[in-house]
Amino acid sequence: MLTFTASDAKNNFGTLTDTALTQPVSITRRGRVILEVMTPQAKEALIQERIKELVFGQFVTDAIEADKEYVATGLHTNLSEMQAWADSLGTANPLSMPACHK
Structure with a gap:
């Protein structure tokens, strides 16, 4: 699973969503996973x-x-x-x- 920091997710939202279409993506803040983004499927x-x-x-x-x-x-x-x-x-x-x- 690919991981973005919260600030990278904010600054690269298009990349995050494009990536999440093919694999789940974790978003971290201060080293802890706070969100996981994935398709409905x-x-x-x-x-x-x-x-x-x-x-x-x-x-x-x-x-x-x-x-x-x-x-x-x-x-x-x-x-x-x-x-x-x-x-x-x-x-x-x-x-x-x-x-x-x-």
Whole structure:
């Protein structure tokens, strides 16, 4: 990421905006980043990447907890039960979540 000081950003605003069209640009004041300039597309890509990281992290946490529960109780559902339930979500007559069984 290219970096401009605040005074360089002010004095070279055209260069800053031209650069920000191709890559994110940091603006610093007294050695600290105070702003980052990027295109809306780059911002959206960054947001989507963070969402994926959060969702995956939650998936891993949920999977670990589900495995602990299975080890402790022996209760489970199978793929076809979960798929039928997931497919029914958003329909006029959604199924109840499958009950765990041995």
